[in-house]
Amino acid sequence: MSGRALDLLLQAMPVAFIMFVVLNFGGILTWVERKQSAIMQDRIGANRASIFGIRIFGLLHPLADAIKMLTKEDFMPARADRLLFKLAPFVSVFFALTAFASIPFGDTLRIAGREIQLQAVTLNVGILYVLAMLSMGVYGLMMAGWASANNFALLGGQRAAALMISAEVAIGASVMGVVMVYGSLNMQDIARAQGHPLLPQLFGNWIPAWGILTQPLAFVIFLTAGIAATKRIPFDMPEGESEIIGYFIEYSGMKFGMFAMADFLETVVIAGMTTALFLGGWQVPYLQASGFAFPWGAEVALPHLAVVGLQVGTFLVKVSAMIWFLMLIRWTLPRFRYDQAMRLGWLGLFPLSVLNIVLTGLVLLVLGKA
């Protein structure tokens, strides 16, 4: 194989990995959601779908759902805008999928004399890219609401747009605190910087400088606004399946399934972003490029592949834990009223995130890092 082809193949690897992981996470989340909510509510949850009597904890239900979605009637209202109506779910899913591209899931992998960044796209403005893709997702919803030729759908689409704008401002402003602390918009740089010790003159090498420790306020704001961006309970007023119904009221079959899928994918993206920015990304505490270096002096040397494997595994574990937490919130809180959500976004989260920027600037000034 020529060197160029190998280069291409190696570059395609992280992309394929991201696609594989994100899509599978998104698919399996339907099962996780049903099972986790069941366990939280002292129930058993979906466990009946079986192939030849094999049930494997209801894991076949997503499969059954997919078959059901694909075989359902694909209805389109007579007065709907044909192109936009069909395009909307694809736009939703596309931007939810691409948002993950600049989230790093490991450090540099050295293989066959080449260096591969474990990140689908290495971008110097990675954070802005993810934010942009997340906001583009709302176009799908607005298109759906508008193209359906249904007033309820239109109202739902507008609620989605309003919610998304109020959430995005808070997301962007809270992330600025992280950017100030780590001095980069590149998510890989931010993940690397989180491996450095926090305030070494005080704590020595004991505590890694994870974002949740350097930016606790930003973490809370980002998480709240991030949940709002996924449009799930407690911020599901764009959808409100149970009564107010939203932008996808006219959708059926797999198109409807794609909207549901986009929500799950966005959950994965928010979990991945929270992990990358606040939970140390792929960092394992005390794991350096050559192996573990514990603060009490012990050292365990590890081969390069083992280190990278540990990092990628840790990243996935952190993302899974984060998803678990997001699901926990989704099955604990009731829905905010629309005006409450707006007030929370504009009068709560946004001023707080600006305050966070000011405080971060002051602290950095005092520590002499500005």
Add this chain to the structure above:
Amino acid sequence: MASPYQSGNAPMDSRHSSRLTLRQRFFLVEVLVALALTARHFIVNMGKHTLRALGVKSAHGAVTIQYPEERRPYSPRLRSLHRLVRREDGSPRCVACMMCETVCPAHCIYIVADEHPNPEIEKVPARFDIDLGKCVFCGYCVEACPEDAIRMDTGILEFSAYDRASMIYTKEILLALEPARADGAPSSPVPIPPHRVPS
């Protein structure tokens, strides 16, 4: 004055006040309290599920009863599918007095009386149909019967059908039923009307 319906803005119970305290308005603490509650449920139940998977049969992570395979015991007072009580010789104890048909508020019982061969017994039903599609399971027929000839103790609850005709149960079907077992489980199979038997 203690009306269950609240008027005006005055809360009856300070815990349910529409005016939130500062801590409640701050949301975050209350949200964390709520998350702790649900997370505790999750962790405890997950632990019990894991124990059960490892073979500890006394651990129950859920209160679910896996219905068709697993049933909760029925109360002996449960009013389930009717049955006609038999005499020693297998003929119905019913004397076709029409009491149940008369008292039935849903008009779901239809009786055609006939002479009984034994002169000591007044009558016998030639037909005794119950339309379960109309029956409201009030139990008045059981109360009204002077001969204790109809009972609702079979424990059978699943007799759904795809059409109304299949909900009409005849004398022969009702005579063949047995009372439920001590735990309330039916001891006779769910009867299928003859025209519904798959050919």
